[in-house]
Structures are given as structure tokens and as C-alpha cells.
Amino acid sequence: MTIVACTFGDPTASGEVEELLTLARRLSESNASDLRWLVAGSAPRAAVEELAAAYGVATVDRIDDPKLEGAAPDASVEALAQYCASRPPATLLLSQTFDARLVAPRLAGRVNATVMMNAVDVENDVGTVRVTVSAYGGDTRAVYELTGDGPHVIGVMANATAPERSSGATPVINDVSVDLSRIEERIRIVERTPEQGPRLEDANIIVAGGRGLGSADKFHHVEDLAEALGGMAAASRPIVDDGWADPSRQIGLTGKVARPALYIAAGISGASQHMAGCSAAKTIVAINRDPDAPIFRYARYGIVGDCIELLTELTNAVKAR
Amino acid sequence: MRIVVCAKEVLDPDAVNSYAVAGRLEIGEDGRTITQAAIPRLMNAYDEQAIEAALRIRDAGVECTIAVVSVGGDQADVLKQAAAMGADEIATITVDTSTVDYHVAARLLAAYVEHSGGADLILCGRQASDDDQGVVPALIGEALGIPVITIARAVEVTSDAARVTRVTPNGEEIVEADLPAVVTISNELGLPRYPTTAGRIAARRMQANVLSPDDLGLTPDDLQPRVALTKQFVPQVQGNCEMLSGDSPAQIASDLIERLRADQVLP
Numbered sequence A: 001m002t003i004v005a006c007t008f009g010d011p012t013a014s015g016e017v018e019e020l021l022t023l024a025r026r027l028s029e030s031n032a033s034d035l036r037w038l039v040a041g042s043a044p045r046a047a048v049e050e051l052a053a054a055y056g057v058a059t060v061d062r063i064d065d066p067k068l069e070g071a072a073p074d075a076s077v078e079a080l081a082q083y084c085a086s087r088p089p090a091t092l093l094l095s096q097t098f099d100a101r102l103v104a105p106r107l108a109g110r111v112n113a114t115v116m117m118n119a120v121d122v123e124n125d126v127g128t129v130r131v132t133v134s135a136y137g138g139d140t141r142a143v144y145e146l147t148g149d150g151p152h153v154i155g156v157m158a159n160a161t162a163p164e165r166s167s168g169a170t171p172v173i174n175d176v177s178v179d180l181s182r183i184e185e186r187i188r189i190v191e192r193t194p195e196q197g198p199r200l201e202d203a204n205i206i207v208a209g210g211r212g213l214g215s216a217d218k219f220h221h222v223e224d225l226a227e228a229l230g231g232m233a234a235a236s237r238p239i240v241d242d243g244w245a246d247p248s249r250q251i252g253l254t255g256k257v258a259r260p261a262l263y264i265a266a267g268i269s270g271a272s273q274h275m276a277g278c279s280a281a282k283t284i285v286a287i288n289r290d291p292d293a294p295i296f297r298y299a300r301y302g303i304v305g306d307c308i309e310l311l312t313e314l315t316n317a318v319k320a321r
Numbered sequence B: 001m002r003i004v005v006c007a008k009e010v011l012d013p014d015a016v017n018s019y020a021v022a023g024r025l026e027i028g029e030d031g032r033t034i035t036q037a038a039i040p041r042l043m044n045a046y047d048e049q050a051i052e053a054a055l056r057i058r059d060a061g062v063e064c065t066i067a068v069v070s071v072g073g074d075q076a077d078v079l080k081q082a083a084a085m086g087a088d089e090i091a092t093i094t095v096d097t098s099t100v101d102y103h104v105a106a107r108l109l110a111a112y113v114e115h116s117g118g119a120d121l122i123l124c125g126r127q128a129s130d131d132d133q134g135v136v137p138a139l140i141g142e143a144l145g146i147p148v149i150t151i152a153r154a155v156e157v158t159s160d161a162a163r164v165t166r167v168t169p170n171g172e173e174i175v176e177a178d179l180p181a182v183v184t185i186s187n188e189l190g191l192p193r194y195p196t197t198a199g200r201i202a203a204r205r206m207q208a209n210v211l212s213p214d215d216l217g218l219t220p221d222d223l224q225p226r227v228a229l230t231k232q233f234v235p236q237v238q239g240n241c242e243m244l245s246g247d248s249p250a251q252i253a254s255d256l257i258e259r260l261r262a263d264q265v266l267p
């Protein structure tokens, strides 16, 4: 039985790989199965070796093919399907990135595997894989049992596992070849916005605004404080829907999942679907005029009051130093 | 052109959230399902938007039939709403929902497409707000061997291709794929239309096509679920919130900044 943790591209580009490798190793140790790390697409060899060693992965399989460059769903699904056919894994775990959210279920459909997304924990119990997933935007956890020999394709939610290093031997790196010569992406990109600047996912300080701001012209108060703190501005979904902030600012279940040291939420109620994107923040500060707002359950510090007034005063207080 | 929209009935996620926050969400005796009768059932909001996306294609002058299909027990309300919004056909596939996993749902929906005259475009919601899985559309695409484009904000079609504006984490992206294709709709599409009075009246007369798995040529083997829900619970949120107060917003603000510095959250 083999557990495969699969990542795409440069694994150092995001923090998710450490979580994935930690969860995968735990799962493989729990039932003494082999652990392999499948790296698809071009990734710096030294970085892969270092991460594999640090997280106790003895075997790395690399699939590098020019057709995997960029988000290439058809090539990715085909490459993983060929990989699964040649060395069937019992379980294949993927970090649930935007692209993986499409590749994982398509792969499952292709190789007749079971699929489960939003996993926060995976256990193996005598032949039954038990997956705990987030449901209802985080309001509930659902436990599913996956039957059959697999493969089971499982998407792992960001921030669900605390990375834990484990010393291992120098990893063996295998180059696995796949034949993608017949693959032509069926989805043609007509226009793509180039990747811009820093990512909310990596921000150390985030100031987020919600419907409590009152109107579109107030979002700058969020941006002002974010700038004064050297952080990034973010938003809840309703104000993105209403055009007060750009969609790329959205935090939450269907937006970005962040884990800053400090998350200041102004005029945000704290619905589970929003908290799914920020509850991993180390310190949450909530500003809300309703003392019963759910956001206070997650916050370290709470202020009951008008968010515009407080954002303004906080910006002043930061600048005063 | 034939457009099939897949629509699922879900528990109102806002109501579920309110009960969960209040610590009053009830899980039934089976330990698996939310039993609260007071929580309304409604059409998954993204699926409403998928119907809206189909209607916009028709509004843009594309000659098309719009069929809305739902898998489940009693889908009458969802389908009536779809009809009132402007669907030309409504269909329900009757199965015991407790034995329908994502694989089975996708298989039933793909079989519906094949048995109902095919589809040039299949529109789904980006995810169902109960399970948040977002896997059924991709599984339908694989079952039918057609491309899947996720998280659309706008969909246009020509006679043989779809042009889709996707919302990606890096910004918008415009892609194209030959038809047939599956496209999943996200909230950025905007509000779905309200049914008109005429639409409601027409909907009352429209009969849903009621199909069984047997009608779709599926065998009991095809309906064997592979993932089983064994438990559901409400995760605990341990609060340790310290409420800050003071004489003025300015004072509270400087108090907060001081504490964050003391905690070494801020330099």
C-alpha cells in the first residue's frame, strides 16, 4: 500500500506542501505503508530534496514535462492517471489549491477512484480510509468512510495540519516518464491577467472589511490601515459581490485562505464561510457594533463600536509612532 | 442548442450558520444528518446562478432549450422555481438521497444528459453549499469525456464553442473550449432573476419529467455508493476574546496597538 502526496510546480512557492507532507507521513506511519511524494511539473531539485529530507519522505517521484507548465488541467490529469496506472496508490493526497480543485475530481473520474475534498484529517483504519471534511462552510465536520482498495483521491484543506518536521535519510529521487504527446489542452486561454504582487495567502498582516463598512467609498479606510501596518487589505464576499473590493481580495471558503499573524476584521459578522479563510490567523481582532456578532468567538481582542471610526483611529495610532 | 443545468436542493446555509453559531444545530439520532425541521430547504444559490447564466445565453439571442435537472427525493420546489425562472424543461431523478454519493449523483446526471437528447453545454454550481465538495461537475465531465471549466463569472456561446470568464486567485481569465463542455458558475455572475408572474403561472402548468435510474439505463451496480457519511458534528470554537473599551475610539485604538505590541504581534 502506498500513500502518495502530490504537488504541482515549485513546492517552495507556498506553505501548503509542509502541511501536506506532514499529513501524508502521519497517515503512512499509522498503517506502515510506503510514502512517496509526487512532484509534477518543473521544481528546483535542491528544494525538493531539502523538503523531502526535512519531512521524512524517502522517495520522490518527479514527472517533469513541458506540457505541465502553467495550469494545464488535461496534461495534469493525464500525467497523474498514467502514474496511478503504473504504480497504483492506495491514497493520493493533494493540497487543495485552485487548480487542484479541478484536477483532483477529474483524475478520480478518469481512473475510477473515489474523491473527497475539504479534508482536515485522514485516518486509515484496517482497510477503511476515514476522512474528516469541512461541510456547510465550516459549520460542521463530516466524517466519511471510503471503501474499496482505492485509489482514493483526497484534497486537503489549507491550514488544517500543523507542519511537523521529521528527520529522514537522504531521499531517492526517481524521474518518472509519462507520455503526454497526444495531449492538447481542450481549454484555450484567450486572456490571462499576469500574477500580481504579494499574495494574501502569504501576508503577515491583513485588515479586512465587510458589509459593516456601509458603502463602497469606505473601503479605503481598510486599505489605509493595512498600508500603515505594512499589511494587505481584504474583504468579505458580499462587498466583493457588490463591487466595493476586487474579487482577488476575498477571504473565505470560496476566496483566499490566509494565515497571517494578525487579522483585523472590521464590520464582518464572522459567518463560517468567511472564517474558513482566516480562522488560522494567530491573532484576530474584531471590530463590530453588535456585541453578539459571531466574529467575537474567534477573536483575541474585540471592540464594540463603529468600524469606520475605529479604522481611522487605528491608522492614526499606528502612524503616530 | 441544448443547455442542461444541474440544480441541487440544500439546507439554507445562512440558517445552518445561525443555528451553529447559537450552539443549537441539531444532528439527528443517526449522528449524521442535520434534522432541524425549521431550516428551510432551497435551491443551492450557485445553481440558481447557473440557471441565470443559461437564461443570459438565451437573452443574448442564442436559440436554445434550457433543461434543469435535479437528483433527489422531493425536488418539486426546486424545479418549480427553475420553471418559473424560465426553464423549458424540468426533470427529476428519483433516488433515495441517503445512498447517493458524488459518484452516483454524477453518474445519474451524465446518464440523464445522454438519455434526454444530449447537451451542448452543461451548467453547474461551483459547489453545493451543504457539502462544499465541488466535485460533481468534474465527474460529469469525465463521465462524458468533455472539458470542464470551473468558477465562471460569465459564459458566452457560439455555435460550437464556449467563451468563459473565470475568476482565478490571480484575477480574471478568459478561456475557450469547444462544445460540449461543463461550466461551473460562481457568485461573481451576479444576482439571479426573480421569476415573473407570467413565469410562475407557466411553471404551474409545466410537468416535471420524473425519471428513475432504471429509465436511464443504470444498474444497481452503477448506484453503489463508495463514500459513506458516518458522522457529522459541530466543531467547537474556543473563544478567549478580551473586549476592549475606553472613553473614546482614539483611546481604544491606542490601547489595542499597545497590546498587540506587548504580544509581539506588532513590532
Ligand SMILES: Cc1cc2nc3c(=O)[nH]c(=O)nc-3n(C[C@H](O)[C@H](O)[C@H](O)COP(=O)(O)OP(=O)(O)OC[C@H]3O[C@@H](n4cnc5c(N)ncnc54)[C@H](O)[C@@H]3O)c2cc1C
Residues within 6 Å of the ligand: A137, A209, A210, A211, A212, A213, A214, A235, A236, A237, A238, A239, A250, A251, A252, A253, A254, A255, A256, A266, A267, A268, A269, A270, A271, A272, A273, A274, A277, A287, A288, A289, A290, A293, A305, A306, A307, A308, B013, B014, B128, B129
Ligand atoms: C457556499 C457559500 C460560500 C461562501 N463563501 C464566502 C467567502 O468565501 N467569503 C465570505 O466572506 N463569505 C462567504 N459566504 C457568505 C457568508 O456566509 C456571509 O454571508 C458573509 O461572510 C457575510 O459578510 P459580512 O460579514 O461582510 O456581512 P454581514 O454578515 O452582513 O455582516 C456585517 C457586520 O457588520 C456589522 N456592522 C454593521 N455596521 C457596522 C458599523 N458601522 N461598525 C461596525 N460593525 C458594523 C454588523 O453588526 C454585522 O455583524 C459564502 C456563503 C456561502 C453559502
Ligand SMILES: Nc1ncnc2c1ncn2[C@@H]1O[C@H](COP(=O)(O)O)[C@@H](O)[C@H]1O
Residues within 6 Å of the ligand: B006, B007, B008, B009, B044, B046, B047, B050, B069, B070, B071, B072, B102, B105, B109, B123, B124, B125, B126, B127, B128, B129, B131, B132, B133, B134, B135, B136, B137
Ligand atoms: N443531487 C444533485 N442534483 C443536481 N445537481 C447536482 C446534485 N449534486 C450536485 N449537483 C451539481 O453539482 C454542483 C456541485 O456539487 P457538489 O460537487 O456536490 O459540491 C452543484 O452546484 C450542482 O450544479
